[in-house]
Amino acid sequence: MADRRSDVLVLGSGIAGLSAALGAARNGASVTLATKATQPEGASTWWAQGGIAVARTAPDQFKRDIDAASSGTSDPEALDVLVQNADAAVRDVLIETLGVDFDTGGNGASFDFGREAAHSEDRILHVDASTGRHIHEPFLSYLADHDRVEICGDMAAIELLEHDERVHGAVLESDGTVQPHYAGATVLATGGIGALYSRSTNPAGSTGDGIAMAHRAGAATADMEFVQFHPTVCVADGDPFLVSEAVRGEGAVLRDAEGGRFMPAVHEDAELAPRDVVARAVEQEHHRTGRVVLAEHFLCGGVDVDTYGRASLGRLYAVGECARTGVHGANRLASTSLLEGLVWGLRAGTDAAGHEPTEREGAVSTSPGSAPSEEFLKASYERLQRTMDEHVGLRRTPEGLAQALGELPTLKAEVDVHAGREAPRAVHELRSACTVAGLIVEAAAANDISVGCHYVTGTAEDASAMAR
Ligand SMILES: Cc1cc2nc3c(=O)[nH]c(=O)nc-3n(C[C@H](O)[C@H](O)[C@H](O)COP(=O)(O)OP(=O)(O)OC[C@H]3O[C@@H](n4cnc5c(N)ncnc54)[C@H](O)[C@@H]3O)c2cc1C
Missing domain, CATH: 3.90.700.10 (Succinate dehydrogenase/fumarate reductase flavoprotein, catalytic domain)
Known part of the structure; x- marks a missing residue:
């Protein structure tokens, strides 16, 4: 396995993780980027189509559009950070460092800025209808050649090393071998949660691992009820x-x-x-x-972070789709996710540099775990997805959420029996999916106000709105 120590450990190789690795390496840190992807297509980033929005000459209008799409629930401070840094980050990293060849208007002089739903201006940079791969592949190549960055593919984080409310790295699994990796700072960039639903636009393996690991280590999550369906x-x-x-x-x-x-x-x-x-x-x-x-498309909530991607535990960061920055509030505006991953990734990576790794294990499970049958894994995913599809989808009711609240802990307990350091990766992924599903259901059941992606009918609030 890779060197077991680095200044910064980044988990995930989508735009957020790659940007964090770049930010940290530029700031002098040695970076290990571990990703469970075996090929670029393992990240949602590769699949992004429409493009990446920038502010151009109308930053205030960009903020207003994001906030309107969120029904007024975006965090103003997060919006300022996103919009103020958007154009500079895109120019610096995507255009000047990676040489992404965004489509031009035809004469080569100016970009062909596109417009998407709920945008009031033409502001989206794109490459054909496959922007993601045109960003992702050069980004991976650039970092693979970087002196201070080591990329380890097919390597999954299964647990954070937390001690006294500080994170010291993660337990990594590769080819069945498990060992701790100590880091001065750890950046979660593990992407979305598509595996919780029977239909999703996300690639396979989108099991919410980073959110689940952060939650188990004691980090706060927020806005988990806001699951966007395309x-x-x-x-x-x-x-x-x-x-x-x-x-x-x-x-x-x-x-x-x-x-x-x-x-x-x-x-x-x-x-x-x-x-x-x-x-x-x-x-x-x-x-x-x-x-x-x-189809399930995007989780607006996630690990609760500040404007530098700092989570509620020391030396733990979260960026990209696994993070809740506050930009999206209750509903995300199209083509702002790549941008959020880029901006927060750079900021978090830069901030994360400068800490020596320390070898502290914390209270990590030492039980070996076990390998359940293929049938168990398949049946468990079917149960999980049926519950989420039926009760925690686009429209929710208090009764349905109560039913999901009753069903999920039983399933999770059955899966947890198999979880342990030596358990196969599939068990850890299923466990993550069950953990994150539980967080979504709890957040949804605790919020009886319909807003953005969380649409709940049959509540007292709903009845009084109907009466009005
Ligand atoms: C089909 C599609 C089209 C989209 N179109 C657009 C668009 O046009 N514009 C836009 O802004 N957004 C778009 N989005 C959303 C956007 O692509 C994603 O939200 C964004 O790319 C997420 O980036 P990320 O870096 O957070 O996660 P991802 O790109 O999903 O990367 C997550 C990484 O984490 C790794 N990982 C997961 N768990 C672990 C673990 N335990 N250990 C190690 N590694 C792990 C994965 O293998 C992967 O490499 C689209 C999404 C999809 C699916």
């Missing part, structure tokens, strides 16, 4: 395929089975309304046609 996903041969909002931004419309548009009656911006609004309208339509389906 409104325009087609299913071909069983695989969900996302039809990007850029397509609607270019003028595509949504039609019902009879060929009529249904969005103008739902929202004044019709097909360009915020994602949560379009998702609920499409879901209603889906009941009639069965053509366009919804």
Whole structure:
């Protein structure tokens, strides 16, 4: 396995982890980047289509658009950080360091800024309809050649090394071998939670590991009830395929089975309304046609962090989709996730540099664990996904959430029996998925106000709103 010590340990190789590694290495730190991905496609970043938004000459309007999409729930301080750093970070890292060749208007003089749903300006940089891979692949290559960065693929973090409210690294597993890696600071960048639902746009392996590890170590999470479902996903041969909002931004419309548009009656911006609004309208339509389906797409909440990605435990950072920065509030605006990962990744990595690693293990489990059967793993995922699909999806009810609250602990307890240092990676992933599902359900059950992605009917609040 890799060297067992480094100044900064980054977990995850999407845009957030790569940006954190770059920030830390630029600041003089030795960096180990461990990722369970075996190929670039293992990160959502690679799959991003529409692009990355920048502020251009209208930063205040950009902030207003993000805040409006979130129904006024974005954190103003986080918005300032995102928007003030957006253009400089994109220029510095993506254009000047990596040489990403964003599409131009045709004459090569100016970028072809696109527009997507709920954006009031043309501000999205893109490369064809496959922006993610055009950022991700050069980023990986650049860091692979960097003197102070070591990238370890097919290596999963399974537990944080926490002692006295400070994180000293993580337990890493590679090819069945498990050992601690000590670090001056640890950056979680483990991405999304698609595996909790039967349909997701995320790549396989999106089991919320970073959030689960942080929670077990005692770090705070926030906004976990805000799970975003993408409104325009087609299913071909069983695989969900996302039809990007850029397509609607270019003028595509949504039609019902009879060929009529249904969005103008739902929202004044019709097909360009915020994602949560379009998702609920499409879901209603889906009941009639069965053509366009919804899929879990993005978690707005996560490990609670400040404007430098610092979590509530010492020397622990979280960036990208596994973090809750406050930018997205209750609902994310399209094409702001890559940007958030880039901006927070750089800030966290820079801040994380400068600490010597110390060998403190903390109270990490020493039980060996066991390998359950394939049938157990499959059946457990089916139970988890059925519960999340039925009760913790786009529309929720207090009764459904109560049922999920009853079912999930039983499943988690059955999975926990197998968890231990020597257990196969699949057990740790399933355990993470169950842990994060529990956090989502608890947060959803504790919030009876419908806002953004959290839409709950049948509450006292709902009844009084109907009466009004
Ligand atoms: C189909 C699709 C289209 C999208 N389009 C856009 C778009 O146009 N614009 C936009 O802004 N956003 C878009 N998004 C959202 C955006 O791509 C993601 O939110 C963002 O890329 C997340 O970046 P990340 O670095 O946080 O996580 P990811 O890119 O998902 O990377 C997570 C990494 O962590 C690794 N990992 C996970 N667990 C562990 C562990 N235990 N140990 C070690 N490594 C681990 C994974 O292998 C992976 O390498 C899209 C998402 C999808 C799925």
